[in-house]
Amino acid sequence: MNIQDYIGKIRTLLSYKVFTIITLLILSILIYGVLYYNVKPQTYNMELFSIADKTVRSPKTIEDEAKTNEERQKAADEVGRVYTFKKETLQNRVSLINSIFDFVNDVNYQPELQDKSKDKPAKKSDAEKLQILKSDLSKNVNEDVTKRIPDDIFYTLLKTNHFDLEQARDIVIQQVETMMDEKIRDDQVSQVRLKIADKINQSNLNRDLREAAVELGKYAIVPNDIYDPQLTEARQKQAMENVEPVKILQGQIIVQEGHLIDRDIYHQLQILGLLKSNPTVKPFYGLALFVLLMIAPIYLYIHNTSYPEDKKQIYLILVSFVFFISLLLMRIVGFIDSTDLPNLGYIYPAALAPMLIRIMLNERFAFIVTILLAACGSIIFRDELAGTINIEIAVYILFSGTAGILFLSNRNRRSNILQAGLFVSVINLMMIFALILLGNGQYSKMEYIYFVVFSIASGLLSAVFTIGLVPFFEAGFGILSTIKLIELSNPNHPLLKKILTEAPGTYHHSVMVANLAEAACEAVGANGLLARVGCYYHDIGKTKRPQFFIENQINMENPHNHLSPEVSRDIIIAHAIDGGKMLRKHKFPKEIIDIAEQHHGTTLLKYFYVKAKEENQNVDKESFRYPGPKPQTKEIAIISIADSVEAAVRSMAHPSPEQIKELIHNIVQDRLQDGQLNECDITLKELEVIKKTFCETLNGIFHSRIEYPE
Incomplete structure (x- = not known):
């Protein structure tokens, strides 16, 4: 049982809202827990008039309001009466x-x-x-x-x-x-x-x-x-405003080891929240607000997508899982970075999560995750002094993740992930040296070597982890990624070879339907690649009895001539059921299996129904329908229409553009009247676009040719 099955079981117990709230709450707690160590201020057990056992520096720049007010009052008193x-x-x-x-x-x-x-x-x-x-x-x-x-x-x-x-x-x-x-x-x-x-x-x-x-x-x-009391007050106010706020600067020594902690020092330790007896809680409130800002984009993006609720839940778990893995890696690298190796944070595989989300979901969400991880990185890889954020590492993570997303935008093969890692390494190296030059930093030769090694390792680790985790997410979450679709479309796939060798006519028909369906899907914003790959396998069930389907009957008599309509009906209908079984046996994604089982919906086998009616007027019409279910997605609905359109046009001798247009219109109207499109989210406007796209594609295939002399 994969993660998708567990989510399905939980979903039966919880509503979508409750499931979402629980998931986001768990993710919030995990993020808070990972970042807690970095925002927790260090406190000291020091008493007034005791001797400091260690040197304490200010972790942040803060105004000493009491001292500022004292200095301002002195300035006002010096003004005197005017x-x-x-x-x-x-x-x-x-x-x-x-x-x-x-x-x-x-x-x-x-x-x-x-x-x-x-x-x-x-x-x-x-x-x-x-x-x-x-x-x-x-x-x-x-x-x-x-x-x-x-x-x-x-x-x-x-x-x-x-x-x-x-x-x-x-x-x-x-x-x-x-x-x-x-x-x-x-x-x-x-x-x-x-x-x-x-x-x-x-x-x-x-x-x-x-x-x-x-x-x-x-x-x-x-x-x-x-x-003049008014002028006196104005002069005193001006004198007070001219007094600069008394600040305790970040890194400033508050007390040195072995020195007495007097009242001023103790006061400074108090307002900085460095005393165990008076710790500050502001960072924890700030972290809670920060986590809320991290969770909000994730929820809003998934909530506003058009996916069904079960898909939204799977994607939410997937993103939460990827995000937490990235934070955990960040935390591990950050912990090692705080020991001996300087600037080890640059080895963090910053492009891992963005590339995974890009492959599993889409670019836009990958960019959102990149920004959120950059924000987390600025806290985890903060400087030694608590209270500061590391802007440099945030920019580094942002550019590294963006590079991985952009390189994979138009590259859908698994081998491209390693190339993307190399590309990310180059961007990492350029970004590190850009930051060094901008800051006019002075580093030793060994430190420069570290920078080069860390930047290259970051890109390569991102690619290696991505290659290793993609199959896990595909199998565990039932995610049909673009890379997986590309792999399934490979002609060397065993099932495609089976269709080509055992049912060549069906193979050719599937390729033609794929061309039609992909063009129509892209025209209405659906997943064209899914439609193409689904078409390749939608008739895989015909390989069980290829000779009973007309496209494979080359130079042979139609075997249905010797069978009763009921037997022929069972054979034809079985190809959808058999196809689903074969695809499940080979562990195909659910989306492809659904296409094989639903592309005929509950349509009527008119030819054999009419033939059976000629023999028996009382024949049950419903018994000559496919078992369904009807198309549940826009892609399957388009494939269903494209399947019928391609078969019908191919049966015409010399179809003209007008004939093709009329044929497509009739098929679409027949599907609408038969209620085959009632269970998917396709609109009438989209159907008009689909019909137009089919006409353009088929006119390009069946255009007139010049007759060459013998």
Whole structure:
């Protein structure tokens, strides 16, 4: 029992979705297990203030956020408070002092109030003047000076004559302008007020007026260099942004052997996840996401194909098996690479899986697998420092696998696999030296020899493993590869020789049908090679009684003339059954066996049915039908039509293109009406293309020829 049979048994127990989920889950676990060793960070059993028993290097570049924040706070603190020098403050204070003196003059020299009873001006008292002055100073101003300057100062100003008052004004304004021309902050106001008081006290004003001038001067002094919180915040923010992040660089020595593990070192070990007491789990989450991204393309591609569910399951198992084998080989090479031999990863047979998938399935899926393996290789063959990926080996695997796929694209013989391996070796060698030159690497002579040996060995191992595994997959999974089909089409195959020697007419008929079927299959996107090879063997059952089939009756009487219709019917129908048995005996692929058994479907043997009806009107029509089953695939349906078309056209003496076209149309319509095409996925549009292709092929075979004179 092969793997295909086991899958069939499991499929009877599980639905397609459940089977697919279980398979992908197992593959995911296997991939995760293979890659786990490479992403697992190395941890150390180190304690704070202990002595390091080994030198520890940083496995990756990471930002020390705590240290970065500390440095940024230092930069912000160094900025300090930002002040803005407001020059307009000087002018405002000078204007305020001038206003005070102007109001004093206005009060002193405004017209006297009239005394109505005595009809003469009434003289204002000092209290009235003070009240008027304070009222004027408190009107329509942003700053009420009356609350800051004592009343005795205003009394002094009101008592002073105009000349001395103007002299005091000039002295106060001059000193205010001198003092406030410089920057004055909050904490400097007291000092400057003492200074301006000292300057005014040196003037020749009388004592009372000098004291009033000192008080006005001190009052005029205010901060003009003002703290700006918004600008301070902006400057601090800019200073913090200018601080580069503090990073622990990959390869940087965290602690040397024999050194004390202080708080800074312990902190760095913590954030790197190198302590057994505080390991990091991020790589494991990353690996899970990576595995999901690996599985998704495999599932989506197989799910979106037009294969039946049983085929999809077989292909899923096949791809999973090939993928895991490749990963296992990669893991083995990666393990050896981590010991003594440098750059041993280049010996990995990178083209193995791509070539196997190309041979077993198709090019597109092979390219997908190549990309996925390149991604896995970048992790498995990572550098000594964990946390990095090896881009060079990923590019190497990608080009190596692509080379194997492209070389096998139009070459379908098993011998071409070894040639493909040599071609891959050349590409490997060129890619390695391209990477060396791009990186300006310096290597010893022995290392260059290693590179050459590894690259050649990689290509040859890919070819050898592919040649060895292809038969296993063909037999175990029931896969009918292109190479297998090419081998079956070899004229030296024992069964083809049997047809040629024992039933030459059938052989010729099979070749003609093969030409028709292959052209039609390729026209509608079906497997033309499968159709051709299937046609070669579809009538193998006729070799059991070749003389009972008209194409082999050369210069002999038709033996059916002496047999009853029922016996003739049994002989003709038996060739499909006998063909299936013979092909199974020789362990032929299921697809070829199906063609032999289904190419007649359940069609009616009209000739013998009519003949039997002439003898007995009550004859059962269904008993003169082939046992079937009806064609289950597009290829078998096309072969079924081509078989009838070729036999019918060959029976015509000199068929014209119009006759051929009409004949083909009638045969197709007959198959449709008889329901022979109901169980395959062929469409009416494709049938029109098939009819057109048959006409073109047959017109090329049965074209008119020039009659040469004797």
